[in-house]
Amino acid sequence: MRKILKRVLLIDDNEADNFIHKIFIQKHGGVEETVAVTSGQKALDYLSSNQTGSYPRPELIFLDINMPRMNGWEFLEEYKKLDDEQKGGVVVVMLTTSLNPDDKKMADGDGNVTEFMNKPLNIEKFQSVLEKYFPDRLD
Amino acid sequence: MTKKTLDRAAKINLLVSLVLVLLLAIILETLIRERRTDAAVINLSGRQRMLSQKIAKGIYTTSLGLTSIQEIKNDAETWTLVHDGLIYGNDSLGLPSLTDQDLLSLFKQVEPFKKGLLRVVAQINETTQITPSMLNEVERNEQAFLSLMDEIVFQAEENYNRSIFNLRLWTLVLSILVIVSLVVLYFNLVKPIIRELSRAEGSLMRSRQSLEFFVKHTPAAVAMFDLKMDYLFASDRWYVDYGLEGRSIIGKNHYDIFPEINEIPEWKEIHQRILKGETYKTDRDRFDRADGKVDWLKYELLPWRDDNGEIGGMIMFTEVITQQVEMQLELERKARELEKTNEELKHFIYIASHDLQEPLRTTLSYSDLLLNEEFNSDEQVKQQSLRFIGESVGRMSTLVKGLLDYSLIGSDNNFEQVDCQLLAKEVFNALEQKDRIDVSIEVENLPVVSGSKLELTQLFHNLIVNSIKFVRPNVPCLIQISAERTNGYWIFTFSDNGIGIEEQYFKQIFKVFQRLHSKDRVEGSGIGLALSKKIVEHHGGEIWVESELNKGTTFYFTLVG
Numbered sequence: 001m002r003k004i005l006k007r008v009l010l011i012d013d014n015e016a017d018n019f020i021h022k023i024f025i026q027k028h029g030g031v032e033e034t035v036a037v038t039s040g041q042k043a044l045d046y047l048s049s050n051q052t053g054s055y056p057r058p059e060l061i062f063l064d065i066n067m068p069r070m071n072g073w074e075f076l077e078e079y080k081k082l083d084d085e086q087k088g089g090v091v092v093v094m095l096t097t098s099l100n101p102d103d104k105k106m107a108d109g110d111g112n113v114t115e116f117m118n119k120p121l122n123i124e125k126f127q128s129v130l131e132k133y134f135p136d137r138l139d
Numbered sequence: 140m141t142k143k144t145l146d147r148a149a150k151i152n153l154l155v156s157l158v159l160v161l162l163l164a165i166i167l168e169t170l171i172r173e174r175r176t177d178a179a180v181i182n183l184s185g186r187q188r189m190l191s192q193k194i195a196k197g198i199y200t201t202s203l204g205l206t207s208i209q210e211i212k213n214d215a216e217t218w219t220l221v222h223d224g225l226i227y228g229n230d231s232l233g234l235p236s237l238t239d240q241d242l243l244s245l246f247k248q249v250e251p252f253k254k255g256l257l258r259v260v261a262q263i264n265e266t267t268q269i270t271p272s273m274l275n276e277v278e279r280n281e282q283a284f285l286s287l288m289d290e291i292v293f294q295a296e297e298n299y300n301r302s303i304f305n306l307r308l309w310t311l312v313l314s315i316l317v318i319v320s321l322v323v324l325y326f327n328l329v330k331p332i333i334r335e336l337s338r339a340e341g342s343l344m345r346s347r348q349s350l351e352f353f354v355k356h357t358p359a360a361v362a363m364f365d366l367k368m369d370y371l372f373a374s375d376r377w378y379v380d381y382g383l384e385g386r387s388i389i390g391k392n393h394y395d396i397f398p399e400i401n402e403i404p405e406w407k408e409i410h411q412r413i414l415k416g417e418t419y420k421t422d423r424d425r426f427d428r429a430d431g432k433v434d435w436l437k438y439e440l441l442p443w444r445d446d447n448g449e450i451g452g453m454i455m456f457t458e459v460i461t462q463q464v465e466m467q468l469e470l471e472r473k474a475r476e477l478e479k480t481n482e483e484l485k486h487f488i489y490i491a492s493h494d495l496q497e498p499l500r501t502t503l504s505y506s507d508l509l510l511n512e513e514f515n516s517d518e519q520v521k522q523q524s525l526r527f528i529g530e531s532v533g534r535m536s537t538l539v540k541g542l543l544d545y546s547l548i549g550s551d552n553n554f555e556q557v558d559c560q561l562l563a564k565e566v567f568n569a570l571e572q573k574d575r576i577d578v579s580i581e582v583e584n585l586p587v588v589s590g591s592k593l594e595l596t597q598l599f600h601n602l603i604v605n606s607i608k609f610v611r612p613n614v615p616c617l618i619q620i621s622a623e624r625t626n627g628y629w630i631f632t633f634s635d636n637g638i639g640i641e642e643q644y645f646k647q648i649f650k651v652f653q654r655l656h657s658k659d660r661v662e663g664s665g666i667g668l669a670l671s672k673k674i675v676e677h678h679g680g681e682i683w684v685e686s687e688l689n690k691g692t693t694f695y696f697t698l699v700g
Contacts, residue, residue, distance in 0.1 A: 014501070016505070017504075020505065020527075023514065027514070069644075
């Protein structure tokens with residue numbers, strides 16, 4: 001399959017979730033590289049790492065909210081402070097259960113959040129995200 | 140007797156006394172003047188007698204040239220003037236006209252002899268020869284005159300004595316009358332006033348007694364104080380409510396009876412304000428008693444005033460509402476407890492929906508994956524899936540067990556004396572045998588406390604395990620446990636030299652399932668510290684943490700000794 005996205009970042013403390021999400025994205029086949037990290041701090045480290053003269057800048061980030069120490073919201077606070085050239089593209093917030101009103105309010109005030117999605121991610125959900133945010137690359 | 144009749148009686152009495160005194164003065168004045176006239180009559184009559192003798196002697200001696208005729212005639216003139224004055228009165232001599240009949244008749248008898256003597260005086264002149272018949276005439280008239288004048292003096296003296304007697308009599312009578320008037324005044328006025336006063340005093344005493352009776356038996360704790368805060372009286376209830384039965388407090392100072400008030404300067408200040416005229420009322424105030432008991436009071440303080448409107452002291456109306464307040468406080472405590480339980484319950488629901496659902500969802504996802512032919516052909520995927528399913532189920536089991544432990548805390552109320560020194564060593568030895576850990580522990584003089592042995596074991600276990608779990612790589616784990624006594628509590632100190640916790644997480648770590656570390660780094664249910672907190676709180680204590688990153692963590696908790 002033709003590669004639609006170059007890089008996708010998964011941020012989730014749950015190793016099992018990361019593993020299965022990775023399997024689905026790989027099965028989907030539209031992504032060149034899928035990187036999974038287990039904490040917000042590791043994600044920030046990854047995003048600001050400069051290995052080959054440029055930053056990773058994943059076009060799509062899946063962010064788990066319910067994480068110990070630095071949760072998804074706290075990660076977003078730090079994410080905002082990154083340079084624009086370090087930031088990725090679309091940020092999809094992953095929720096364990098349905099969205100509660102407080103979280104929704106919090107996300108509405110955050111310009112970096114573009115989408116909400118309930119766990120777990122599967123091939124169909126991933127396809128719909130691509131169709132919504134990257135329609136021009138799909139033809 | 141009414142005030143009006145008393146007033147009238149007093150006025151009449153005073154008027155009578157005044158009239159009597161005036162009368163006495165007039166009578167005395169009259170009598171004294173009369174007596175003065177008598178004295179003048181006596182005095183002048185004596186002088187007339189002497190003058191008549193001088194005239195007679197003058198006539199005898201004139202022929203011898205010893206007395207001048209002119210001198211005799213002058214004497215005779217004076218003698219006549221005074222004589223007429225005695226009878227008819229003469230202002231220049233201070234004589235009134237004579238009214239006394241006895242004296243008047245005596246003066247009538249004297250008249251011919253006076254004239255006889257004057258006739259002889261008239262006959263003589265420078266050329267006249269004094270004849271024996273003339274001398275005879277002088278002798279006869281003068282003798283008669285002298286004896287009659289003696290009689291007049293005698294009579295005047297008698298009059299004088301009589302008027303003295305009258306004076307005495309009148310003085311006596313009037314004095315008696317004045318005395319009688321004064322006696323009447325006493326009985327009419329002074330006596331009724333005294334009677335009225337004593338009656339008023341009696342009724343005052345009776346009203347005071349009934350007031351005291353009323354206060355004594357009033358079903359409230361009431362006390363009355365003077366300006367020095369000495370007790371004037373207090374109700375029976377005052378003695379009962381404040382444990383003063385059998386003690387005598389009247390006349391004693393409030394602050395001596397309750398020395399603990401000296402520790403409450405606000406109260407003394409309020410008392411001073413009351414004594415300056417303010418009032419004070421409160422529905423609930425705490426009273427720390429000398430024996431350590433806490434009483435709750437509802438009271439009102441008022442100044443009381445004497446007849447002149449001056450503040451005489453203070454009245455305290457108090458009600459001991461300790462039982463009521465304790466019940467209220469207990470109720471408030473229960474309400475807080477309930478609120479906390481509700482909070483916990485909410486948290487439980489959150490946990491059930493998130494933390495328990497997470498391993499469930501993982502299990503479900505991987506079982507789906509295994510059933511999906513697109514994926515299950517891959518041996519690596521199969522192996523991983525089974526591993527994650529196993530881990531999720533294990534984790535679920537740990538969570539459920541943790542929740543069960545958590546829910547059971549607070550149900551063991553069989554408190555016993557627990558030797559913490561022994562307990563810490565037992566827990567540590569058990570862990571060491573089971574896990575062969577490389578940890579050194581220093582336990583220092585831990586006290587014996589009252590508590591649930593089961594729960595305290597769990598507490599020590601959790602804290603030791605927590606320290607072991609968060610060791611710094613390549614730093615041998617050292618745990619130090621000690622205790623210190625402060626304010627009736629034991630403060631336990633649980634220190635390690637592990638990785639430490641950032642300050643922002645000091646509160647969060649005590650919540651159920653709040654984990655600071657990814658599951659891939661440190662294993663645990665995330666319930667250990669929440670359990671520890673609940674155990675300490677069940678024992679009436681508090682738990683908190685202090686820590687520095689990469690230095691170590693110290694947990695503190697208090698237990699009642």
